[in-house]
Amino acid sequence: MRHKPHLPYLLVLPALAFLAAILYPFLTGACWSFTSYRLSRGDPVFNWGENYVRLFTSGEGLHAVTITLTYAVTVVVIECVLGLGLAMLLNYGRYGNAFRLLNVLPLMLPPVVAAIMWKVMLTENWVVNWLIESTGNAKLAWLSGPDTALLSVMLIDVWIFTPFVVLLGQAGLRSVPQELREASSVDGAGPIRNFVSVTLPMLMPVLVVIIAFRGIDSLKMFDIIYTTTAGGPVDATTNLHVLAYLDGIRNLNFGMAMAALIVLWLLVYLMSHFLLKARRKDAVS
């Protein structure tokens, strides 16, 4: 079907205008990251990347990077293992659909609301600690303990986002032809061997999408952490995104905040770049 050469551009024009409009705040912000800009002290002054140097020498930034990476890696690994396991269980019998609807609910709530819900439940004298006490163990501090806070936040993340892996994993598993699995078990492969050499390679493309989505979202996790601990106690759960918010909105230090955000953006960008590359290689082979 023929069309006028300018037609496609005409159709994407509104989106392009929108993208161009986004560039303005993005570039302004990127410039601020190279300035000392406190809202209380007037206009931004160029300071030769001092923010970045400070971010990585004061320990604050390195700590935030560590928290960001620990959080993302842990959460993605746990969710992938749990999620794929559950997806396989759901695909096992015919009762999968009944379970699926119930299982997917946590994903549909606003993450903030889910986080608040958990925060309430994990309060020192409430239902979760009551359960623990009734089994004869000592109460835990959960979100308010310096050692347990990060783990508690991760627990909430796992609760919310494992269903995401389940949903996509289920779709991916259905695309693995039953005959392949049967063929390999005829050849004497046990269930583990079967999974590693047949199912997993076929699942790779979906797995890349899952890791991309979950990886990106957990690197820039803000909602859950900010609503439950606001980065505390002290800085036990301060990742880069939360650090930037505290710097920018609480301390009105926009220079430092933007520097943290640019670092976070680079992290996210690097990860998505590698994953896209992996996916393209998949598509070719």
Add this chain to the structure above:
Amino acid sequence: MTTILSSPPPLRTQSADRRVTVQRRKRKKALQHTVVIALLSTWTVFALAPIVWIVMMSLKVPEDIVTYPPKFLFTPTLANYADIFTGTQFLTPFINSIIVTLGALLLTLVVGLPTAYALARFNFKGRESIAFSILSLRFAPELLIILPLYLLFQKVGLYDNYLGLILAYQLVTLPMLVWMLRSFIEDLPVELEEAVSVDGGTRWTAFRHVIFRLIAPGLGASLMLSFIFAWNSYTLPLVLSGRKTQVITTGIQQYISFQSIEWGPMAAATVVSMVPGTLFAIFALRWIVGGLTAGTVKG
């Protein structure tokens, strides 16, 4: 299968031997099913317990809420719901959320549908870079754009303003809608449009009468997903909305960030905020998975 191969032929008659293997296999199958159901039930309890607990909490009177050990048997009351729907503390954010979310969806539809169509159907210079740039909006940390926007909006009067929020929400809704719609349209064969053009129809006729009808379910599902994303969004309104345009996610937080926590109304507000997502899970879920895994899963 392995049992048949590994058991050597015994001296019994073949039919009796066969009955034993079938029985054994049946028993093994039944055991497997029991284990699978048990594991799934365990996870379901873990997934649902917090929701059940908050729903119970929303139906309790204050005295029942704060008891320790927690009460599981109580006389339910709807007082908390009556409470949140009569005062402004919940109702204002609730209505604001509806206004902003629907406004954002409308704008996303107007901008996104032509874009998705062009990206799916035309081969033009810069197509992939445009597609990637739109998708990358979702990859960027929200604050990277919002912090500068916060100052910019304050200058031009869009701070704490519906229009400002609707514009900012495009960051969340547009990439999702364009990406999913594009894959839905790409799945339709080009011959559909060619058939219309053979019959003398224009591209616009083809779009209105053929393509639009075929993508309607997918479009509906993508719109609902964008709705959920916008409804659930927190960082954007946290920074960009003030007292006047507070939305539901930032509104609910008000219940627990003050000195005295109003547990009952907080729980009721939480339950109400879950409604759109739950409806979505029931009605539109199956459409979404296809769109998200676009190009990676066949069939």
